[in-house]
Amino acid sequence: MFNKVADLHKLCFPHKPWSADEFRDLKKSGCEIVASDNGFIVWRTVCDESEIITIGVHPDARGAGIAIAMLGLMEHEIKKAGANKIFLEVSAENMPAINLYKKCGFIQNGRRPKYYDGVDAILMQKDI
Ligand SMILES: CC(C)(COP(=O)(O)OP(=O)(O)OC[C@H]1O[C@@H](n2cnc3c(N)ncnc32)[C@H](O)[C@@H]1OP(=O)(O)O)[C@@H](O)C(=O)NCCC(=O)NCCS
Numbered sequence: 062m063f064n065k066v067a068d069l070h071k072l073c074f075p076h077k078p079w080s081a082d083e084f085r086d087l088k089k090s091g092c093e094i095v096a097s098d099n100g101f102i103v104w105r106t107v108c109d110e111s112e113i114i115t116i117g118v119h120p121d122a123r124g125a126g127i128a129i130a131m132l133g134l135m136e137h138e139i140k141k142a143g144a145n146k147i148f149l150e151v152s153a154e155n156m157p158a159i160n161l162y163k164k165c166g167f168i169q170n171g172r173r174p175k176y177y178d179g180v181d182a183i184l185m186q187k188d189i
Pocket residue numbers: 073074115116117118119122123124125126127128129130150151152155156157158160161162164
């Protein structure tokens with residue numbers, strides 16, 4: 062499972078791939094990891110707040126609603142666990158992801174200048 066998600070992560074983030082060991086450590090530290098052949102999502106819930114750690118969809122499977130479905134699944138799971146808020150950070154240059162989050166009801170609540178190698182990070186949140 063950890064090798065599969067690491068392979069997929071490399072396809073989604075070729076310039077900053079995470080290893081299978083890093084995913085294993087995330088799981089050990091309490092993160093939830095949901096992965097299939099086409100996509101993955103990792104989140105962490107602390108008390109009533111959940112953070113999206115990473116999400117990606119295989120380049121050949123994009124545009125088919127997989128990311129929306131994974132976010133829906135996450136929301137369902139964290140509600141059951143008692144969370145009422147989701148937050149995340151995304152590069153200001155990552156328009157596919159920003160559009161995805163807006164479509165799913167996230168709103169921008171902050172900005173970190175030059176957070177990712179000179180590119181701003183947009184902070185977003187959603188109350189559920
Ligand atoms: C961002 C990503 C997860 C979207 O996955 P996806 O399964 O293709 O997304 P969906 O098909 O569920 O699309 C949902 C919405 O996202 C937005 N979106 C998705 N791809 C887009 C694109 N290339 N350009 C603009 N908006 C896009 C649209 O609003 C879309 O709704 P629409 O189809 O009605 O226009 C995918 O492009 C990806 O893995 N990117 C690389 C990794 C990454 O950047 N992860 C996010 C890090 S914060």
